[in-house]
Structure formats: C-alpha cells, structure tokens
Amino acid sequence: MTAGLDLRGTRRLLPLHLEKVEFAVGSRQIIRGISARLEAGPRTIILGPNGAGKSVLLRLCHGLLEPTGGYVLWNSSELSGQRRQAMVFQRPVMLRRSALGNVTYALRLAGVPRNQLEERGLAALRTVGLEGHARHAARVLSGGEQQRLALARVWALRPEVLFLDEPTANLDPGSTHEIERIILDLNAAGTKIVMVTHNLGQAHRLGDEILFLHEGRLAERAPADRFLKRPESAEAARFLEGELPW
Amino acid sequence: MNGFSHAFLQAVDLVVAADPKLVEIVVLSLRISLIAVLFGCAVGLPLGALIAVNRFVGRRAVIVLLNGLLGLPSVVVGLVVYLLLSRAGPLGSWGILFTPTAMVIAQAILITPTIAALSRQVVADAWQEYREQLRSLGETGFGAAGTLLWDLRFSLVTIVLAGFGRAVSEVGAVMIVGGNIDGVTRVMTTTIALETSKGDLPLALGLGLILLAIVLVLNAGAFLVKETAQRRYG
Numbered sequence: 001m002t003a004g005l006d007l008r009g010t011r012r013l014l015p016l017h018l019e020k021v022e023f024a025v026g027s028r029q030i031i032r033g034i035s036a037r038l039e040a041g042p043r044t045i046i047l048g049p050n051g052a053g054k055s056v057l058l059r060l061c062h063g064l065l066e067p068t069g070g071y072v073l074w075n076s077s078e079l080s081g082q083r084r085q086a087m088v089f090q091r092p093v094m095l096r097r098s099a100l101g102n103v104t105y106a107l108r109l110a111g112v113p114r115n116q117l118e119e120r121g122l123a124a125l126r127t128v129g130l131e132g133h134a135r136h137a138a139r140v141l142s143g144g145e146q147q148r149l150a151l152a153r154v155w156a157l158r159p160e161v162l163f164l165d166e167p168t169a170n171l172d173p174g175s176t177h178e179i180e181r182i183i184l185d186l187n188a189a190g191t192k193i194v195m196v197t198h199n200l201g202q203a204h205r206l207g208d209e210i211l212f213l214h215e216g217r218l219a220e221r222a223p224a225d226r227f228l229k230r231p232e233s234a235e236a237a238r239f240l241e242g243e244l245p246w
Numbered sequence: 247m248n249g250f251s252h253a254f255l256q257a258v259d260l261v262v263a264a265d266p267k268l269v270e271i272v273v274l275s276l277r278i279s280l281i282a283v284l285f286g287c288a289v290g291l292p293l294g295a296l297i298a299v300n301r302f303v304g305r306r307a308v309i310v311l312l313n314g315l316l317g318l319p320s321v322v323v324g325l326v327v328y329l330l331l332s333r334a335g336p337l338g339s340w341g342i343l344f345t346p347t348a349m350v351i352a353q354a355i356l357i358t359p360t361i362a363a364l365s366r367q368v369v370a371d372a373w374q375e376y377r378e379q380l381r382s383l384g385e386t387g388f389g390a391a392g393t394l395l396w397d398l399r400f401s402l403v404t405i406v407l408a409g410f411g412r413a414v415s416e417v418g419a420v421m422i423v424g425g426n427i428d429g430v431t432r433v434m435t436t437t438i439a440l441e442t443s444k445g446d447l448p449l450a451l452g453l454g455l456i457l458l459a460i461v462l463v464l465n466a467g468a469f470l471v472k473e474t475a476q477r478r479y480g
Contacts, residue, residue: 096398
C-alpha cells in the first residue's frame, strides 16, 4: 500500500473521505448526506447556487465545523502541531503586523523553528510577488495584495491540501488573474486544490473536476470539461443556463 | 469672585514653583495609581481576552457580573478592603491598613474589572472577524487571546488609560483605606477634599489643575496613539 505514503514515508493526508456527511443548524438542514472521496491530484471545484452549502462543506472538510451526521475522514490523522491542510477565505484576515509578520506568525504556529521563520516567510512572499511589501503593514495593503498575502501565508506552510472559499469574489480581473496563477503554481508544487467559486470562467480555467451542490446535496460530480458542456443533472443544467434553480 | 481669582493665582504659583508639598502629593498619587494599573492590566487584559475567545459554562453570568462591576462604587470597595485589612479583619495581621499598599490594593480591585470588562468587549468584537482565520491557522485558547491582545494593542491603550483615569481621580476608596495621613497616604483627590473643607483653596485648586491636566494629557495621548496606529497599521 505505497499509494498512501509520500516520499518521506509518512502517511499522506489524502484521500479525504466524506461519508454521508450531514450538517444542520437547529432545524435547518444545510448539508444532506454528502458522500465523496477527494483524491490527491486533480483540482476540485465546488460549484452551486447561493445557499447550496458550498462554503459549509468546505468548512466541514477543513475542520472548522463538525458534521452533525456522518464522517469526514482523512487518510491519516493530522500530525499534532503541524497543519497539513490550510484554507484561504473570501475576505482574508490580516493581523496588525507587517506582511512578513503575518507569514511568520502562521509558520510559528505550525512549529517551524525560529531561525527559519524569516527565510521561509520571505521565500513565500517572493512566490506571490510581495517581497517588496515584506515590511509594510499588512492591513493597509490593497484587497488583491491582501489575498496574495493570504496565499503566501498558506504557501509557506506547504500544505498537502488547500481549501479556497471564493478567493477572488471581491477582486478586479487583474488581481483575479494573479490569484489564479498562484493557485496553479501551488498545485504544480504538489498541493491539492479544493475551491468554491461562483465564476464559471474560473471553474473552467482552474477546474479538473466539478462537484456541483444543490440544496445541500451533491447533485453531480464530473470532469470539468464535460460538466460545463453537458451537465447530466437537471439542476446543474439550469444553473449553467443562468436560470434560477427554483 | 475676588477670593476665587486670588486663590487661583496662588494655585498657579504653587504649581509653577513646584511646591515640595504639592509635588510629594502628586508623585504619591501617580505612583499608587500606576502600580494599581499595572496590576489591573496584568490581570484584567488576559482575563477579558480569555472570556472573549473561550466558550465555557457560566460565561454569560461572568460577563454580566463583569459589566456590573464597571459601576462598582469606590467607597464600597474602600469599605470592603478596610474591613479585610483592619486589625480584626482576616488580613489584619499584614498591618498594611493606612499605608500606600492598602491604597494600591483598593484601586487595583476597583479598576481590574473595568479593564477586564472593556477589553473583553473590544476583543469579542474583533474575535468575530478573526475566529475562523485563527482557528484555521491552528490558534486557540490562550494563544488566540494573546494574539488578539497584541493585535488590538492600540485600542487597548485607551482602555488602560481609562483605568488609570478612574484610579487617579477616585477619592472614596483611598480615603477610607489610606486614612489621608499627611506625608504618608495623602494623594491628590483626598487632599483636595480635605483642603476644600478646611478652606485652603490654593492647594486644593492647584492639585485640581494638575489632576485635570493629567487626565487631559492622557486622553490626548490615547487619541493620538490610536489615530497614528490606525494610519500605519490599518
């Protein structure tokens, strides 16, 4: 069973198994019995109309929420003190520190030795083109720069899996393009991408496979090309036509 | 009116000449309140932050209690500390009643809840914004409280200064536990109260001016710190 091990012989985090996952707040059922297996490799895009449960599903996978039914199971339990999966939010939250300080903060939490913090932080900033802003206060950077900084922060952690919740929803096309490039670079460096988006063009550019959610259910799962051209489920077809699905 | 302006001019003279008696009183006041504030911060800031970021049984009751203590009457604190420290009291053997130490204790008891309640509010508001991000990065509990305290440092300066303002301008508690002993436990507020009732208006007015100036300067300082920080750190 070598497939579950990486080169260093530690068990890989992926695949991630979702087994009949349910999530409810009070009497409101948000996720209804989703079962899926997320493998290393393909970039997974989660699509669906507002209120379909996309962001909630992402948070369940990341561990920010506990399912009220079913299981979210990683191939290996996480090593203590070392986050091997990370998340980028729609609106990044930056601390009142320098850009570099925000990256080294995350590294310190991940247990990186003190003498490596700055070097690894600067390297991560370089990959997103923010090395010139290393000493600038993070919160006064522009929205696009802050989102790139958020990506640098997770890049520095070299996660096996990265969840992204509509990372370009508030950004202009130029910044969106930059973010997409960084996401592809991260993926090329070996990080599994699981991303929620509303933007069909983005799904097309970044997605290898699509998980389509509708009213808390996994309505369809298909390769991105096929899904965007010939969706099989009626809900997905309506969604792609831009029809309101109710 | 004439009497007042005369007293006022004399008061200004006392301040400008740095009258030794006046200086001694001011220095003692500041020293007591500073130590009380240091203690209040050491306990109040972490306490407020921990209550803000953690969920535990009885949390709501603690918050209500803490907010209630914001309005804690200083004379009641003075009375309680007096009873604790008096000869017959449980801590009477310490023999510190009518000393500056007793005054520090009274002021610290008075302002620790103030600092804790106000910082809890500030941290709780920020926690709404930070919670998911910090949890995602693996920060919880004590670590999150510390991170937030540091991130909100400029807002917290205002709270700390509010605490200092309350301590230095408070009269009831220090009067009761300090005893207003000349040269030992006489601070600005108790001196003003005493000298006014004795009719020595210049000293009372001079101290009043200094007290007012201290409070104003502190507030201006807090305002400037916050504004500068806002521009630099966002």
